[in-house]
Amino acid sequence: MAYLSTKILSSLTGMFFLVTLYTTFSMNNIMIEWEVVSISSSSLSIPILLDPTSTMFMTTVLLIASSVMQFAKTYMANDKFSDRFIILVLMFVTSMMMLILLPHTMFLLLGWDGLGITSFVLVIYYNNPKSLGAGMITAMTNRIGDVMLLITIALMLSESNWLTMNQWMSNSHTQLSAVMVMVAAMTKSAQMPFSSWLPAAMAAPTPVSALVHSSTLVTAGVYLLYRFFPMMEKWNQFKPALLVIATMTMLMASASAMAECDMKKIIALSTLSQVAMMMFTLSLGAPEIAFFHLITHALFKALLFICAGNMIDIHHHSQDLRLMGNLINQLPITTTSILIANMALCGAPFLAGFYSKDLIIESSTMLMMKSNMIISTLFVIATILTTAYSARMSMHMLLAPTQSPTSQYSNENENHAMSVMTLSLMAIVGGAMTNWLLITPVAEPNFSSVYKYLAPLMMATGLLTGLMAYKISYSPPKLLVQMNCYMWFTSPISTHLAPKAMMQLPLLELKETDQGWSFIPYMVYSQSRYISSYLMSSQHSLTTSNMSCIFLILLWLSMSVV
Numbered sequence: 001m002a003y004l005s006t007k008i009l010s011s012l013t014g015m016f017f018l019v020t021l022y023t024t025f026s027m028n029n030i031m032i033e034w035e036v037v038s039i040s041s042s043s044l045s046i047p048i049l050l051d052p053t054s055t056m057f058m059t060t061v062l063l064i065a066s067s068v069m070q071f072a073k074t075y076m077a078n079d080k081f082s083d084r085f086i087i088l089v090l091m092f093v094t095s096m097m098m099l100i101l102l103p104h105t106m107f108l109l110l111g112w113d114g115l116g117i118t119s120f121v122l123v124i125y126y127n128n129p130k131s132l133g134a135g136m137i138t139a140m141t142n143r144i145g146d147v148m149l150l151i152t153i154a155l156m157l158s159e160s161n162w163l164t165m166n167q168w169m170s171n172s173h174t175q176l177s178a179v180m181v182m183v184a185a186m187t188k189s190a191q192m193p194f195s196s197w198l199p200a201a202m203a204a205p206t207p208v209s210a211l212v213h214s215s216t217l218v219t220a221g222v223y224l225l226y227r228f229f230p231m232m233e234k235w236n237q238f239k240p241a242l243l244v245i246a247t248m249t250m251l252m253a254s255a256s257a258m259a260e261c262d263m264k265k266i267i268a269l270s271t272l273s274q275v276a277m278m279m280f281t282l283s284l285g286a287p288e289i290a291f292f293h294l295i296t297h298a299l300f301k302a303l304l305f306i307c308a309g310n311m312i313d314i315h316h317h318s319q320d321l322r323l324m325g326n327l328i329n330q331l332p333i334t335t336t337s338i339l340i341a342n343m344a345l346c347g348a349p350f351l352a353g354f355y356s357k358d359l360i361i362e363s364s365t366m367l368m369m370k371s372n373m374i375i376s377t378l379f380v381i382a383t384i385l386t387t388a389y390s391a392r393m394s395m396h397m398l399l400a401p402t403q404s405p406t407s408q409y410s411n412e413n414e415n416h417a418m419s420v421m422t423l424s425l426m427a428i429v430g431g432a433m434t435n436w437l438l439i440t441p442v443a444e445p446n447f448s449s450v451y452k453y454l455a456p457l458m459m460a461t462g463l464l465t466g467l468m469a470y471k472i473s474y475s476p477p478k479l480l481v482q483m484n485c486y487m488w489f490t491s492p493i494s495t496h497l498a499p500k501a502m503m504q505l506p507l508l509e510l511k512e513t514d515q516g517w518s519f520i521p522y523m524v525y526s527q528s529r530y531i532s533s534y535l536m537s538s539q540h541s542l543t544t545s546n547m548s549c550i551f552l553i554l555l556w557l558s559m560s561v562v
Contacts (some may be wrong), residue, residue, distance in 0.1 A: 022079035069089070218272075352428065
């Protein structure tokens with residue numbers, strides 16, 4: 001079944017790539033309306049939009065899904081329920097297809113909710129308490145976004161303006177709808193304060209993490225804001241609010257990755273940092289550059305996850321970064337792929353991440369240094385830390401002496417090598433290809449030499465910081481380590497305090513309605529019980545005092561008689 005699904009996904013990838021070339025170079029958008037049911041004068045039709053954005057994103061998703069399926073043949077070879085795993089992954093990809101290709105908000109909700117349900121099932125795939133807890137955090141956080149999207153659809157009911165390409169039209173509830181869409185995107189893309197579910201979702205199998213954290217679930221929020229951007233711009237506070245949230249999320253994720261030793265969590269926090277960078281770009285009013293970085297990030301992040309899965313498999317399913325190392329001679333293809341992915345993540349010249357990240361750094365610093373120096377400084381620090389934790393992870397995995405038991409094997413499987421080589425090629429040339437498709441008709445932006453030197457200077461500073469973090473044994477304050485390991489305490493707040501606080505009102509309602517009387521009689525009953533208990537205690541004390549008085553009188557009489 002894995003072989004058949006890989007072939008199907010590969011065929012769909014080629015088909016959507018051809019459609020992408022046609023829609024891009026012909027500058028034509030294809031709108032297909034599929035009439036499902038027609039009864040008398042009413043009909044139910046599903047619109048399908050094929051424009052350069054949707055087809056390019058769909059090509060990327062299908063390419064990564066086919067590579068993940070190829071990798072899963074080896075990684076899930078000993079799983080008893082591998083067919084069930086493949087069906088769940090295909091359902092996940094189908095939900096993402098509905099989200100991308102169907103521009104109607106009613107059908108977009110089906111894909112949006114389908115992503116939440118299938119991601120919950122995939123996170124709890126291993127059937128243990130840790131996976132169940134991570135799955136519940138993922139599901140409950142995403143349900144907030146589902147509710148917000150439902151409210152948005154209800155607000156759009158008055159004008160029947162449910163097509164996402166018509167969101168520039170006037171709407172009486174534009175501001176409230178924009179708030180709801182922004183909260184929905186924040187929950188799905190794990191922006192603060194909804195960030196804790198993203199590292200927790202690492203409980204899923206590594207092939208699922210490669211698909212979820214590169215181009216599907218996490219980027220769905222960015223894609224939603226990209227589609228609704230004309231409507232979001234009508235809300236005056238959208239860009240300032242998103243700017244602050246994205247900057248703090250980026251800084252928090254980068255600082256937390258520097259303090260982590262779990263390899264999959266470091267890559268998950270890296271995903272969070274890059275998604276926050278996309279949100280940051282949206283807040284600057286550059287949705288096309290944000291979408292450009294979404295495509296390039298998906299290519300090298302999927303490669304990084306697949307290489308990490310191979311490392312975990314070799315090291316007896318250990319994810320501790322401190323136990324890995326010395327793989328340059330054993331696994332040359334994996335070693336090369338890890339270096340390519342990390343260099344693309346850092347923005348090394350002419351790799352996939354360079355084209356989009358260089359644009360973001362230059363345009364953001366040019367805009368923000370003149371208007372908001374604090375946000376610009378925080379952005380520069382977060383970008384430097386991105387290079388620092390990538391360099392630290394590469395040195396631990398490749399150069400450090402291994403501390404784990406003997407590897408299970410030292411050769412590379414054919415399926416793994418094929419998926420890794422495909423994504424490595426895309427991580428090298430994918431950025432240039434996307435740049436030609438997206439920006440060729442538009443003149444390249446020109447910046448001054450100061451801003452041109454800023455990106456390589458930040459990369460060099462990050463490399464030195466990562467080398468120092470690897471070489472120098474520095475013991476930071478315990479509170480600082482705990483703050484970064486707990487993601488600035490958003491993880492304990494969302495897993496311990498928030499559920500307890502949110503359950504107080506339902507618990508009170510349960511006691512008053514299902515297990516007792518209604519609210520007003522319950523209050524009367526409780527007050528009457530309090531008054532009666534007070535009277536009984538008063539009567540008891542009165543009776544006790546009377547008895548003591550009688551006892552003293554009798555004692556005095558007996559003594560007087562004597």
